[in-house]
Amino acid sequence: MTPHALSRRTFLKATVAGAAVIGVPQTLRAQPKTFKIGAVHPVTGPLAEPGQACRLGAQLGVEAINAAGGVKGKGGMQLELLLGDTQSKPENGRVEAERLVNQGAQMLLGSFDSGSTAAMVSVAQQKRVPFLVDIAAADPITANVAKAVKEGQQKVQYVYRNFPTGSSFGRKAVQYFTEIFAEAKVTPKRVALMHCNDLFGVNQARGFLAAYKAAKPAWTLLEDDVIPWPEPPADLSTEVAKLKTLKPDVIAPITRPASAQILLPELRKQRVESLAILGPGSPGLYEAGQIAALKDDLEYVLDSVPWPNFKNPRTQKLAEDYQKRSNGRLFDTNSGYSYDAISIIADVLERAAKLDDPDAIVDAIHKTTFTGGLMQYGGPIHFSEVGDNPNAISTMIQILKAKPVAVWPKDAAVQKLVFPRPKA
Amino acid sequence: MAQGRGRAEAGLPAPQGLTAIDATLVAQALLNGVLFGGVFSLMAVGLTLIFGVMRVVNFAHGDMMVWGMYLAWLMATRAGVDPYLGFVLCAAALFVLGFLVQRLLVQRIVDAPHEMQILLMLGVALVLENTALLLFGPEPQRVRSVLARSTLWLGPVFVDVARLIAFGVAALLTLALSLFLFRTDLGRSIRAAADNTYGALVIGTDVQRVYAAAFGVGAACVGAAGALVSPLLPFSPPTGLQLSVASFNIVIIGGMGSLLGAFVGGLLVAVAESLGAVFLKPSLKELVSFSLLVLILLFRPAGLFGRRAS
Numbered sequence: 023m024t025p026h027a028l029s030r031r032t033f034l035k036a037t038v039a040g041a042a043v044i045g046v047p048q049t050l051r052a053q054p055k056t057f058k059i060g061a062v063h064p065v066t067g068p069l070a071e072p073g074q075a076c077r078l079g080a081q082l083g084v085e086a087i088n089a090a091g092g093v094k095g096k097g098g099m100q101l102e103l104l105l106g107d108t109q110s111k112p113e114n115g116r117v118e119a120e121r122l123v124n125q126g127a128q129m130l131l132g133s134f135d136s137g138s139t140a141a142m143v144s145v146a147q148q149k150r151v152p153f154l155v156d157i158a159a160a161d162p163i164t165a166n167v168a169k170a171v172k173e174g175q176q177k178v179q180y181v182y183r184n185f186p187t188g189s190s191f192g193r194k195a196v197q198y199f200t201e202i203f204a205e206a207k208v209t210p211k212r213v214a215l216m217h218c219n220d221l222f223g224v225n226q227a228r229g230f231l232a233a234y235k236a237a238k239p240a241w242t243l244l245e246d247d248v249i250p251w252p253e254p255p256a257d258l259s260t261e262v263a264k265l266k267t268l269k270p271d272v273i274a275p276i277t278r279p280a281s282a283q284i285l286l287p288e289l290r291k292q293r294v295e296s297l298a299i300l301g302p303g304s305p306g307l308y309e310a311g312q313i314a315a316l317k318d319d320l321e322y323v324l325d326s327v328p329w330p331n332f333k334n335p336r337t338q339k340l341a342e343d344y345q346k347r348s349n350g351r352l353f354d355t356n357s358g359y360s361y362d363a364i365s366i367i368a369d370v371l372e373r374a375a376k377l378d379d380p381d382a383i384v385d386a387i388h389k390t391t392f393t394g395g396l397m398q399y400g401g402p403i404h405f406s407e408v409g410d411n412p413n414a415i416s417t418m419i420q421i422l423k424a425k426p427v428a429v430w431p432k433d434a435a436v437q438k439l440v441f442p443r444p445k446a
Numbered sequence: 447m448a449q450g451r452g453r454a455e456a457g458l459p460a461p462q463g464l465t466a467i468d469a470t471l472v473a474q475a476l477l478n479g480v481l482f483g484g485v486f487s488l489m490a491v492g493l494t495l496i497f498g499v500m501r502v503v504n505f506a507h508g509d510m511m512v513w514g515m516y517l518a519w520l521m522a523t524r525a526g527v528d529p530y531l532g533f534v535l536c537a538a539a540l541f542v543l544g545f546l547v548q549r550l551l552v553q554r555i556v557d558a559p560h561e562m563q564i565l566l567m568l569g570v571a572l573v574l575e576n577t578a579l580l581l582f583g584p585e586p587q588r589v590r591s592v593l594a595r596s597t598l599w600l601g602p603v604f605v606d607v608a609r610l611i612a613f614g615v616a617a618l619l620t621l622a623l624s625l626f627l628f629r630t631d632l633g634r635s636i637r638a639a640a641d642n643t644y645g646a647l648v649i650g651t652d653v654q655r656v657y658a659a660a661f662g663v664g665a666a667c668v669g670a671a672g673a674l675v676s677p678l679l680p681f682s683p684p685t686g687l688q689l690s691v692a693s694f695n696i697v698i699i700g701g702m703g704s705l706l707g708a709f710v711g712g713l714l715v716a717v718a719e720s721l722g723a724v725f726l727k728p729s730l731k732e733l734v735s736f737s738l739l740v741l742i743l744l745f746r747p748a749g750l751f752g753r754r755a756s
Binding site: 066067070073074250251254259261263264267283287290291292293309311315317 | 471474587594595678679684685688720723729730
């Protein structure tokens with residue numbers, strides 16, 4: 023049997039038909055089956071641990087939406103993640119965002135550290151790609167864009183954030199400090215602030231100091247003796263010796279994982295006594311790897327962080343799945359906020375009038391009132407005129423028997439707060 | 447809220463006068479600087495040895511040190527070997543790694559232009575870093591040692607036993623390295639090859655073997671330094687770059703190729719940073735060490751103990 027030869031006519035017909043299909047304008051074709059989200063995180067480099075947690079959180083979010091039938095209002099449209107890696111370098115935020123937009127990303131998500139997130143903002147604004155910041159606390163990320171829009175330099179704001187800002191972290195931390203001291207019936211006169219001096223650390227420290235000045239609480243922060251250190255540090259022995267001379271009642275450290283691993287053993291070695299180590303908000307004081315590495319040094323440490331609402335059965339179920347998928351890691355701030363960001367995007371797409379018009383997506387973002395988040399919120403997720411969710415708040419957690427648990431405010435607490443810490 | 451409850455009620459001592467505290471703080475900072483400087487020195491000695499002999503700048507130096515740290519961590523977590531004993535094995539393993547890197551890779555580019563050497567060594571650094579990332583993950587690790595938990599007190603000044611041991615071993619290893627270079631045949635061959643490669647070839651020295659041995663010894667130094675510092679400094683695969691930059695700073699201050707320069711440079715940088723943390727904002731302490739670098743380059747371009755290029 024001889025194979026069918028392709029005749030000239032058949033070839034011409036096929037070619038013309040193919041060209042006709044390709045030539046049809048994109049808008050006339052059927053609705054795309056997937057919506058592409060460019061997810062940029064620091065998956066390698068010094069921030070790889072939280073970056074990988076963010077990526078897995080977002081992936082689980084997409085899997086959950088797709089498994090539940092996709093974006094139902096858009097014919098069951100599926101979500102697809104295009105993955106980007108900043109390598110923990112701020113300048114790569116822009117490079118990766120551009121690459122993913124060129125590959126077809128219709129929305130951006132990212133990127134954990136404030137430096138690279140700020141770099142992604144310009145791509146979102148220039149290319150008109152709605153960008154939901156899942157994690158990054160520096161206030162200017164959204165505030166600068168909102169200001170530019172208000173002053174008429176830019177038409178539309180494409181950058182929104184579902185994460186507490188540096189200033190809101192500060193306000194919550196001061197509030198929790200005040201409430202915890204009141205509960206314990208103490209008024210510390212020497213609260214010492216120490217912080218890493220990267221963009222995150224400086225912003226957190228400023229937010230905390232500003233909130234302290236505004237609140238004028240009964241307790242006293244040593245405002246003139248703040249101790250910053252270069253991040254990552256090689257040694258913090260002199261900084262701790264300096265802290266010791268301040269005779270602190272309460273130590274308030276803003277750390278990164280590596281600096282926490284130097285700071286806490288050093289506090290023990292130099293026998294710096296205090297009522298508590300009470301973090302105004304930072305990583306390094308609660309992650310599974312940190313607890314394994316620091317063991318007793320982390321016991322009773324308190325930290326004000328955005329935290330999953332483990333009273334929600336959906337959170338508990340997801341935390342179990344996350345643990346299986348991540349070789350036993352804890353579902354926490356990073357994975358949780360990235361997961362919630364995907365849920366918010368799905369909700370926005372559900373309500374957006376058109377998906378091929380970024381301004382229609384922005385309209386839908388503005389009208390968000392979402393209550394399906396798994397993190398601890400102060401109310402429904404919505405976006406202020408600056409583009410931030412004012413209900414993204416932190417919770418005070420404490421390491422008790424080598425596990426981070428929510429202890430304050432009382433309605434979020436799953437265990438009773440231990441303050442002051444028992445003497446060794 | 448009840449007012450006036452604080453330190454006194456919690457049983458904590460009241461703050462003291464500032465003058466006494468400052469003197470103690472300076473003494474403490476000096477001591478911390480000297481002790482930590484010992485480890486810096488050992489790290490830089492390895493780099494300067496390799497450069498002195500081959501004129502190859504080892505950009506993978508910090509990453510080799512990180513591998514020394516991970517080996518110490520593996521031995522401590524899997525076999526319960528304390529890093530203050532395990533450093534010998536780390537040094538041996540890194541000697542083999544250095545020897546192989548030299549034989550298989552560096553040997554091919556010894557006479558190539560500097561930019562090619564830099565590219566190759568950066569490539570080796572990337573491979574080492576990413577292999578570590580693949581095998582050990584991105585979380586910062588720290589080796590737990592019983593000795594690293596203990597401290598001695600000299601009045602108000604405390605001595606960290608871990609730093610003291612690291613300093614002592616680093617000083618001994620640097621001394622041993624000097625003796626090796628000046629008192630053994632292989633050491634003399636290494637110095638001969640460093641001084642005049644062609645001369646060494648003419649008198650029958652196996653220069654390739656000498657180069658490989660020197661690279662191996664340099665890597666062994668940094669492997670030992672890695673193990674010794676692993677209970678003090680948390681590490682993750684990207685830590686290598688930070689360590690490489692610190693090593694280059696020290697070696698340039700001390701004088702490229704000078705063992706004594708590397709040792710003194712390490713102490714100088716660590717003490718300068720430690721005192722900088724006392725007298726300036728601690729976040730500016732690195733400014734002190736890099737300002738020192740600029741000053742040295744301005745007034746002694748060849749470094750403190752370096753020889754001027756003829």
